[in-house]
Amino acid sequence: MQFWKFEAEGNSYIVVESSNQHPVDVQSICSRRVGLGSDGLLTAEWLDESTVRxxxxxxxxxxxxxxxxGARCVAAFAYVNRPHLKDRDIVIQAKGATVTHRLADTDGMKFNAVIRLDQDPLISKQEAESRYQYVVGSPHLVILTDLDAVNLTEEGPRFESTYDGGTNVMFASVVDHGVxxxxxxxxxxxxVEGCATGSAAAVMAVAMRTPNWPTESEVLTPKGCVRVEWNPMDRMLSMEGNVSLLAEGTYFA
Ligand SMILES: N[C@H](CCC[C@H](N)C(=O)O)C(=O)O
Structure with missing residues (x-):
């Protein structure tokens, strides 16, 4: 089975074309010990010249x-396989959102990704505890707190179960104006070392409670940096970040 492995601002994903006939054992292929190692697997299905499901x-x-x-990895997969998409919009359709990508820099691969959210992403908030539940395609609980005091492996799973179906949990802190x-x-x-929609959720929470927060923010994760622009009036979200192709080959399983 042919695969592409990408790294995007701290997350790594394996991309396979959905047309491949092999049943994919996701846990095995993603395993760092017995597989290729990644945060997940993405299937890509061409819908037209520049649209991928x-x-x-x-x-x-x-x-x-x-x-x-992951959407940026799939946009990169599209671009790597169809280089003439360089100056075109590459549309990635996921179950939770449709994201329009534009290559912003060909020195490496930097993409700008735009989503127009259908509804208010804020689901609930517990202001006193500085906790905000968002859905930005996927669910993210943002907890504004002192990061030095966070025990990620203990608190992550505890908060993960606070939302029906589970939630991603983003511990966040303002480090500078706009950062x-x-x-x-x-x-x-x-x-994980990065998370783009989680970074966007963190920006939404901080922007909501901080007067004069700039429209463009930079979000730093352990191994990533995503520039987020959030306009709550028309619910336009843009996320800019890099992606690189780490490996391409055949997986024998
Ligand atoms: N890393 C992703 C989010 C993955 C969310 C997934 N873990 C879920 O179960 O919702 C990102 O960059 O937006």
């Missing part, structure tokens, strides 16, 4: 509705 599977095999860093640091815990994966 993406399905997202976490490393534990569960399916997720959306993944921002947020996030420690992400992903449902179905665990500790």
């Amino acid at each position: 993406m399905r997202v599977f976490n490393a534990d095999g569960t399916e997720a509705p959306m993944c921002g860093n 947020i640091r996030v420690l992400p815990w992903e449902r179905g994966v665990g500790v």
Whole structure:
């Protein structure tokens, strides 16, 4: 089975074309010990010249509705295989959102991704505890807190179960005007080094409670940096980040 492995701002994903006939054991292929190692597997199905349907599977095999860093990997997969898409919009359709990508830089691969959210992403909030539940395609609980005091492997799974169906958990803190640091815990994966839609959720929470917060923010995760622009009036979200192709080959399973 042919695969492409990408890294995107701290998340790594394996992309396979959905037309391949082999049943895919997601847990095995994503395993760092007995597989290729990744945060998840993405299937890509060409719908037309520049539109790809993406399905997202976490490393534990569960399916997720959306993944921002993953959508960028699939946009990169489209571009790598069809380089004439360089100056075109590449549309990635996931169950939870449709994301329009534009190559912003060909030195490496930087994409700008735009989503128009259908509804208010804020689901609930517990202001006193600085906790905000969002759905940005996928669910993210944002907890604004002192990151030095966070025990990710203990608190991540505890908060993951506070939302029906589980939630990704983003521990976040403002480090400068327009700059947020996030420690992400992903449902179905665990500790990860980056998370784009989670970074966007962190920006939404901070922007809502901080007067004069700039429209453009930078979100730093342990191994990633995503520029997020959020306009709550028309619910336009844009996320900019890099992606690189790490490997391409045949997986024998
Ligand atoms: N890493 C992804 C989010 C994955 C969410 C997934 N773990 C879920 O079960 O919802 C991102 O960059 O947006």
